[in-house]
Amino acid sequence: MSKQLNSDTTPTGNVRLSRRKFVAAATAVVAAPTIVPSSVVGANAPSNRINVALIGCGNQSRVDLPSMLRQPDAQVVAVCDVNKGSDGYARPEHFLGREPAQKKVNDHYAEKTRSGQFKGCDAYADFRDVLARDDVDAVMIVLPDHWHALATVKACEAGKDVYCQKPMSLTIHDGQQMIKAVRKHGRILQTGSQYRSNAVVRRMCELVRNGRIGEVKRAISIINGSGAGPGPGWKEQPVPEGFDYDMWLGPAPEAPYHIYRCLYRFRFLQEYSGGQVTNTGAHATDIVQWALGKDHTGPVEFEHQPGIVWPPDGHLFTTAMKSHFRARYADGVEFVCRTQEPGFGARIEGTEGWVQFSVNNMKEVEASSDAIKNSVIGADEIHLPVSTNHYRNFLDSIKSRKDPIEPVEAGHRTASICHLGNIAMRLERKLQWDPEQEVFVNDADANQMLRRPYRGPWQI
Numbered sequence: 001m002s003k004q005l006n007s008d009t010t011p012t013g014n015v016r017l018s019r020r021k022f023v024a025a026a027t028a029v030v031a032a033p034t035i036v037p038s039s040v041v042g043a044n045a046p047s048n049r050i051n052v053a054l055i056g057c058g059n060q061s062r063v064d065l066p067s068m069l070r071q072p073d074a075q076v077v078a079v080c081d082v083n084k085g086s087d088g089y090a091r092p093e094h095f096l097g098r099e100p101a102q103k104k105v106n107d108h109y110a111e112k113t114r115s116g117q118f119k120g121c122d123a124y125a126d127f128r129d130v131l132a133r134d135d136v137d138a139v140m141i142v143l144p145d146h147w148h149a150l151a152t153v154k155a156c157e158a159g160k161d162v163y164c165q166k167p168m169s170l171t172i173h174d175g176q177q178m179i180k181a182v183r184k185h186g187r188i189l190q191t192g193s194q195y196r197s198n199a200v201v202r203r204m205c206e207l208v209r210n211g212r213i214g215e216v217k218r219a220i221s222i223i224n225g226s227g228a229g230p231g232p233g234w235k236e237q238p239v240p241e242g243f244d245y246d247m248w249l250g251p252a253p254e255a256p257y258h259i260y261r262c263l264y265r266f267r268f269l270q271e272y273s274g275g276q277v278t279n280t281g282a283h284a285t286d287i288v289q290w291a292l293g294k295d296h297t298g299p300v301e302f303e304h305q306p307g308i309v310w311p312p313d314g315h316l317f318t319t320a321m322k323s324h325f326r327a328r329y330a331d332g333v334e335f336v337c338r339t340q341e342p343g344f345g346a347r348i349e350g351t352e353g354w355v356q357f358s359v360n361n362m363k364e365v366e367a368s369s370d371a372i373k374n375s376v377i378g379a380d381e382i383h384l385p386v387s388t389n390h391y392r393n394f395l396d397s398i399k400s401r402k403d404p405i406e407p408v409e410a411g412h413r414t415a416s417i418c419h420l421g422n423i424a425m426r427l428e429r430k431l432q433w434d435p436e437q438e439v440f441v442n443d444a445d446a447n448q449m450l451r452r453p454y455r456g457p458w459q460i
């Protein structure tokens, strides 16, 4: 049976649901039925559904995919991964990749059909085949960081809205290109910093914004540490069957294959990510930025601090195992990012007290006094936008065409602090940053680190 496609003439409100033509990719499984019946999505007629594709079916897809499947007005129509399916991810019990993800989607919808059958989710190895589909409205980019900018820019050019995982970018230049693409093509981008959709984080930020801790003096981004990976003498491994390593590398330099380079642990190699500074640090720093109301700017000075630990020579991993840098905003507020186990969080200190959010205590804001902790924010005070579910907020934005809770500019500024801190830790000197022009002042070496050369045909 051929695919049922929504027609161009169907009124779609604000949602761009063009269904001109279905481009069947060679890798796609074509079977019926392919549109989720209305018994599954309730009152949401097919014309109001948002067709979503998941690009990157690894560790974090275990959260992002079920979260999207739970949304009644979304249908996951495609999944994509360069890995057909394997273990080797964050935990030994995880078997992930495009085929397991495809099965998860089909099983989810099948459970809700009367026949108990559903095979409408297609699996792809090349994300460009996903972007070529006219019936895909939005993509979830859950790829290693070195792919975020390219995949986002290409998705915007193809007219898709984007949920892009944090850290939004790999470099300052990447983030700038992402902003340009989103705005030029009129797309929605939600950065996958889901703590903005957490009520405790929102309350902490509102306490700060409404002066409950007095004048803000210092903000601390508390992040995790990491290991050194395989030690000296680690050996190149054969690329597993069903894994397109060249496509995994994409714009990054050629490098010998090792499973610890790729699945999940890519975040500890500088070519693909920024270590814990951009991993848990993207969350913690994002909370700081929201609390301080600095979404369109950043600090003006960065400096490495004592206690930074790098992997010893010869190890596979190259990002800091323990991190520590400080920065300063133009208004004098100090920013500190440091490794402090057991987990990440953000703390804001002012002249009259402090507030803190910790991932180990998601139930309540911690504060220096009960008066601060229990303080009521009045109706005429500052209230931040409310999102109770990051995926729901993304879909609502697709419909309203209004920015989501963490638009591309905010994602860029948060990621920028992480990248600039990493550069200061590497160069081991104080750096002056111009957040308007987005350049270091009088430092050619540091400015060279704001972008990276892309390999082969991959350019933005």
Ligand SMILES: NC(=O)c1ccc[n+]([C@@H]2O[C@H](COP(=O)([O-])OP(=O)(O)OC[C@H]3O[C@@H](n4cnc5c(N)ncnc54)[C@H](O)[C@@H]3O)[C@@H](O)[C@H]2O)c1
Pocket: 055, 056, 057, 058, 059, 060, 061, 080, 081, 082, 083, 089, 090, 096, 097, 125, 126, 127, 142, 143, 144, 145, 147, 165, 166, 167, 192, 193, 194, 247, 248, 249, 250, 262, 263, 264, 265, 266, 279
């Ligand atoms: N928001 C959060 O709390 C959170 C948590 C974990 C990870 N993340 C983010 O999610 C992203 C992915 O991290 P992860 O832990 O899932 O990594 P992962 O390695 O487990 O998964 C990434 C997947 O992408 C695939 N892939 C790589 N290049 C590809 C390409 N060109 N086309 C298609 N597939 C490709 C890999 O094969 C892998 O299966 C990272 O940016 C990470 O920071 C966010």
